[in-house]
Amino acid sequence: MAEKALLFINGEPPKSFPEYQDYTLIACTDGAFHYLKNRNFPLDQLAFISGDFDSHSGKDEGIHHKKFIHTPDQDKTDFHKALEIIADRGFKNVDVLGGSGGEQDHFLGNLTVAFGFKDHLDIRFYDEFSEYYFIPKNIIIHQVKNKMVSLYPFPSVENITTKGLNWPLSHGSLSITSRIGTRNFAVEDEVSIQYEKGDLLIFVGKNTLPQET
Template structure:
């Protein structure tokens, strides 16, 4: 059985929550717990809260104790890794295959870039998709098909290079072309059809799909 997780991290809080019934595991980092509590998220749905708890543990332990919630508190003190990275390690160890991430963008931009770096490290183990107020983004497999996207902004961003990219269904198609962050990127394209196909032969490619 393919296991799917919803992970909240400490970027910009989401404007709404997805259907929680779609997930086998629901978790957050310690920093994200604070905004979930403020947004009246159903904390009884949490599987675990993890992190180095530099954001403080009093709120988390008090809420758990007062309400009798059963979520785990997992302390991950390793300062050589981010809380996001350590949460992904826990999910991978628990047999999760797909991770939807909320709170991955916004705030300080070095955190955002760091989150992309971490996602790339795990791209061979986990299928990670970030969601924010503007759309979704993910590291693409060598062949990806996007459905129901006609008229949406589609951006292709090499990380740092993606070779021999071929697309169909985009307003400005690529035909066996290479994108490299220091020379040419593929942002702000647009889907001209309802189905977009993207293939590439080597490297890493982030695909952004607008709402």
């Protein structure tokens, strides 16, 4: 199993935390440090806390100071800089909590940052509603029957074919200026997606949808 990192950033605080033993590295940005501390997160699990510390002093008696990494570059977001640190430490897989919610320009900014890293890191966001991430041009997702599956072109996708969705696509095109593929759902346990050109963001619902009787 590939080593995986878990990163908390400053969006909507998660209502529950994942199993820590699934991750080799756990880190947070300085803004996320607030809610982790308030939620009694075991701070000794953190490998580092990074950021420009505009929302935190960078000092805390419960954490050894070497865990704070000051990244003052104002041309990059704290999320961007944290991903750079994780990549420099050799990780390829990163799960992100706190990427959505709050101010929506932050959410869009987080997606844009992830887009910039998509060829180097497998970044998966999780919130209370869904899991979402950029997908390669040929993928099969598993255990999704009756779950919401939304396809969002970033900004366009050409020659896309899907199988296993209620409204399938056959050699179609998606674009944020004309047609997007949101609010679909899986009718099979496996959904396959293939496309020829462009970039595609997928949202997979956390829960199964209620079925009509």
